[in-house]
Amino acid sequence: MKILVAVKRVIDYNAKVRVKADNTDVDLSNTKMAINPFCEIAVEEAVRLKEAGTASEIVVASVGPKSCQEQIRAALALGADRGIQIETEDSPESLNVAKLLAKVVEEEQPELIIMGKQAIDSDNNQTGQMLAALLGMPQATFASEVSIADGKAQVTREVDGGLQTLAINLPAIVTTDLRLNEPRYAALPNIMKAKRKPLDVKTPADLGVELKQHTQLLKVTEPAERNAGILVSSVDELIEKLKNEAKVI
Amino acid sequence: MAILVIAEHDNAALKGATLNTITAAQQIGDDIHLLVAGFNCQPAADAAAKVSGVSKVLQADNTAYEHQLAENLAKLVLELGRDYSHILAPATTTGKNFMPRVAALLDVAQISDITAVETGDSFQRPIYAGNAIATVKSLDAIKVITVRGTAFEAAELNGSAEISTVDSAEDLAISQFVSEEMAESDRPELTAAKVIISGGRGMGNGENFSMLEQVADKLGAAVGASRAAVDAGFVPNDMQVGQTGKIVAPELYIAVGISGAIQHLAGMKDSKVIVAINKDEEAPIFSVADYGLVADLFDVMPELQQKL
Numbered sequence: 152m153k154i155l156v157a158v159k160r161v162i163d164y165n166a167k168v169r170v171k172a173d174n175t176d177v178d179l180s181n182t183k184m185a186i187n188p189f190c191e192i193a194v195e196e197a198v199r200l201k202e203a204g205t206a207s208e209i210v211v212a213s214v215g216p217k218s219c220q221e222q223i224r225a226a227l228a229l230g231a232d233r234g235i236q237i238e239t240e241d242s243p244e245s246l247n248v249a250k251l252l253a254k255v256v257e258e259e260q261p262e263l264i265i266m267g268k269q270a271i272d273s274d275n276n277q278t279g280q281m282l283a284a285l286l287g288m289p290q291a292t293f294a295s296e297v298s299i300a301d302g303k304a305q306v307t308r309e310v311d312g313g314l315q316t317l318a319i320n321l322p323a324i325v326t327t328d329l330r331l332n333e334p335r336y337a338a339l340p341n342i343m344k345a346k347r348k349p350l351d352v353k354t355p356a357d358l359g360v361e362l363k364q365h366t367q368l369l370k371v372t373e374p375a376e377r378n379a380g381i382l383v384s385s386v387d388e389l390i391e392k393l394k395n396e397a398k399v400i
Numbered sequence: 401m402a403i404l405v406i407a408e409h410d411n412a413a414l415k416g417a418t419l420n421t422i423t424a425a426q427q428i429g430d431d432i433h434l435l436v437a438g439f440n441c442q443p444a445a446d447a448a449a450k451v452s453g454v455s456k457v458l459q460a461d462n463t464a465y466e467h468q469l470a471e472n473l474a475k476l477v478l479e480l481g482r483d484y485s486h487i488l489a490p491a492t493t494t495g496k497n498f499m500p501r502v503a504a505l506l507d508v509a510q511i512s513d514i515t516a517v518e519t520g521d522s523f524q525r526p527i528y529a530g531n532a533i534a535t536v537k538s539l540d541a542i543k544v545i546t547v548r549g550t551a552f553e554a555a556e557l558n559g560s561a562e563i564s565t566v567d568s569a570e571d572l573a574i575s576q577f578v579s580e581e582m583a584e585s586d587r588p589e590l591t592a593a594k595v596i597i598s599g600g601r602g603m604g605n606g607e608n609f610s611m612l613e614q615v616a617d618k619l620g621a622a623v624g625a626s627r628a629a630v631d632a633g634f635v636p637n638d639m640q641v642g643q644t645g646k647i648v649a650p651e652l653y654i655a656v657g658i659s660g661a662i663q664h665l666a667g668m669k670d671s672k673v674i675v676a677i678n679k680d681e682e683a684p685i686f687s688v689a690d691y692g693l694v695a696d697l698f699d700v701m702p703e704l705q706q707k708l
Contacts, residue, residue: 276512283471368536383691
C-alpha cells in the first residue's frame with residue numbers, strides 16, 4: 152500500500168508570534184520554522200504503518216516556496232521514501248492546496264492519504280476534508296487510532312464529548328489529532344540519508360491547476376490584552392471577592 | 401438571500417452551539433433557515449423551531465444522517481446550499497468535519513472559526529492559536545463559515561418557525577459508523593458550563609482530581625484539565641481545555657496548578673472571570689487572572705470545598 156502524506160512548513164510551535172506594526176500580517180522574518188506538529192504526527196503514523204508491513208511506500212508532498220523542501224527532507228529523515236514539492240510563491244489558500252494535492256493523488260494513486268488536522272499558523276482545519284471532497288473519498292478526521300484491514304481503515308476519532316469509531320473504504324483521507332502517536336526524533340544517519348532521497352519539484356501548471364483567490368486578508372491585529380487582576384491572600388478573601396465583587400458564585 | 405445554518409444535535413435535542421451560531425447568523429442577515437439533518441430527529445427539529453430568529457426549519461430525516469457522517473451530510477448541504485448567500489455551522493468537531501467538504505464542492509473558501517461579524521462578507525477569526533486576530537473578507541458568492549460558539553451569545557427560545565421536510569437522502573455508503581464512547585458525567589459539559597475548574601500538572605496524579613470534582617459539585621461546575629495534565633496521563637483527553645482541546649468561555653474559570661502555557665490560555669482567556677491558584681507566583685497564568693492566590697493547591701482545595 153502506498154501512503155501519501157502532506158506536510159506544511161509553519162512557525163515553530165515554541166516561537167513567539169509577532170504581529171507586524173502595520174497590521175498587514177504576522178511577522179515571520181527571522182522566525183524559526185518547522186514541520187507543522189500535526190503533519191509530523193501524520194508522517195510518524197505512515198512510517199509506523201510501513202514498519203508494520205502494512206505500507207510499502209511513503210510519498211511526502213508539500214506546497215510552498217523552495218524553503219518547504221526543508222520540511223520535506225525532515226519527513227524523509229523520519230522515514231518517508233520520496234518527496235514532491237509543489238512550487239508556489241507563498242502559502243496558498245486551503246482550497247488551492249487541496250486542488251494541487253488532488254492532482255498529486257490522481258498521479259500517485261495512494262490508497263491512504265494522511266494529513267494533519269490543522270496547521271498551527273492559519274488554524275483552518277479544512278484542507279484534508281476539502282481534498283477528500285474533491286476526490287470523492289471518505290474521510291476520518293481527528294484520528295487518535297488507525298488500523299487497516301480488508302480494504303478499509305478503522306479510525307477512532309476525537310469528537311466533542313468522547314470518541315467515535317468509523318470504518319471507511321480505501322482510498323481515504325485521515326487527518327491526525329495530537330494523541331495518535333508521539334513522533335520520533337530523526338537519527339543523524341537518517342538525516343544524512345534523507346539528503347539523497349528523491350525530491351521532485353512540480354508547478355501548479357505542471358499539475359494543470361490554476362490558483363484562484365477566494366479570500367482577502369484585510370488586517371491582522373494583536374488579541375485584546377487581558378490585564379492581570381489582584382492577588383488575594385486567603386481562601387476567605389477569594390470567596391468574598393467572587394461573591395461580592397465579581398458576583399459569579 | 402437567506403442564510404442556511406446547520407444545526408448541531410443528537411436527534412433527541414439541539415446542542416447549545418447551534419444557538420450561538422444562530423446569533424452569528426442574525427448579525428449577517430434576518431432570513432435564517434435551520435437545517436436539522438438526522439434520523440428520528442423530530443424532537444431536535446421541534447426544538448429548532450423554537451429558536452428565536454429562525455424563519456424556517458428544514459428537516460431531513462433519514463438513516464444516512466443518523467451519525468452526521470461528513471460524506472452524506474456534505475452532499476445534502478451542497479444540494480440545499482446553492483440557494484443561500486451564507487452557510488453557517490458551529491465550529492464543533494461535527495461542523496469542522498463536514499463543512500470544508502461543502503465548501504470544496506461549492507468551489508468556495510471556508511472561513512473557519514469566526515469570532516466576530518464585521519460585515520456580510522468580512523469576519524474576524526483567531527490565527528496562530530489566538531495570538532493574532534485576522535480580519536478576512538470572502539470574495540465568494542456563497543460564504544461557508546464555521547462559528548466559534550463562545551464568541552457569540554446564545555439565541556433565545558421564543559420562536560415558532562414552520563418545519564418543512566427535505567426528502568433528498570442518499571447514503572454514499574463509503575463510510576460507516578462503528579461505535580462511540582461518550583464520557584458519562586452528571587456534571588455539565590465543558591463547552592456549556594457556566595463555571596469550570598481545571599487542573600494542571602501541579603495536581604500530581606489523576607486521583608487528586610477528586611478534590612476538583614468535590615469543589616465542582618458545590619459550584620455546579622465542569623472539570624477540565626490542561627494539556628500537561630492530559631499528557632501526563634492524569635485524566636482523559638476529552639477534558640483538555642486549550643487550543644488543541646476545548647475552547648471555553650465560562651463566567652468563572654478556576655485554574656488549579658496550571659502554569660498557563662500559551663496553548664492553554666488560547667482555550668480559556670475569553671472567560672469572564674479567571675481565578676488562578678498556584679504555588680509558583682511567577683506562573684504566567686497570573687498575568688491573565690482576575691484573582692490570583694499564591695498557595696499550595698493541596699491546602700487550598702480542601703479549604704475551598706469546605707467553605708463554599
